Amino acid sequence: MSKAKATFQLEPLTCPSCIKKIETTxxxxxxxxxxxxxxxxxxxxxxxxxxxxxxxxxxETIKKLGYPVLSSKVL
Known part of the structure; x- marks a missing residue:
């Protein structure tokens, strides 16, 4: 198992349901x-x-949900 972490910077989120949608998916x-x-x-x-x-x-999954990714950082 190769454990990794990544952080994705999105455009400003405007609603709590956006959070649930991204996290659940x-x-x-x-x-x-x-x-x-x-x-x-x-x-x-x-x-x-x-x-x-x-x-x-x-x-790509985040983008398909309709949230543009401005940048990403893999650790």
Whole structure:
């Protein structure tokens, strides 16, 4: 298991339901251990298994939900 973390900077979020939508979708994604949306900073923090899913796939998932990703940082 290759554990990795990634943070995605989104455009400013405007509603609590946006948070739930992003967190629920990412947490259901295979390989994702945790996904947490920081509403005030509009960031999504994730922990995942790189053997199962890549940061680029998580970014694509966020974009498909309709939230533009301004930047991403993989740790």
């Amino acid at each position: 990412l947490n259901k994604t295979e390989g994702v251990e945790s996904a947490k949306v920081m509403f005030n900073s509009s960031k999504v923090k994730t922990e995942f298994d790189e053997c199962q899913v890549k940061a680029s796939q998580l970014e």
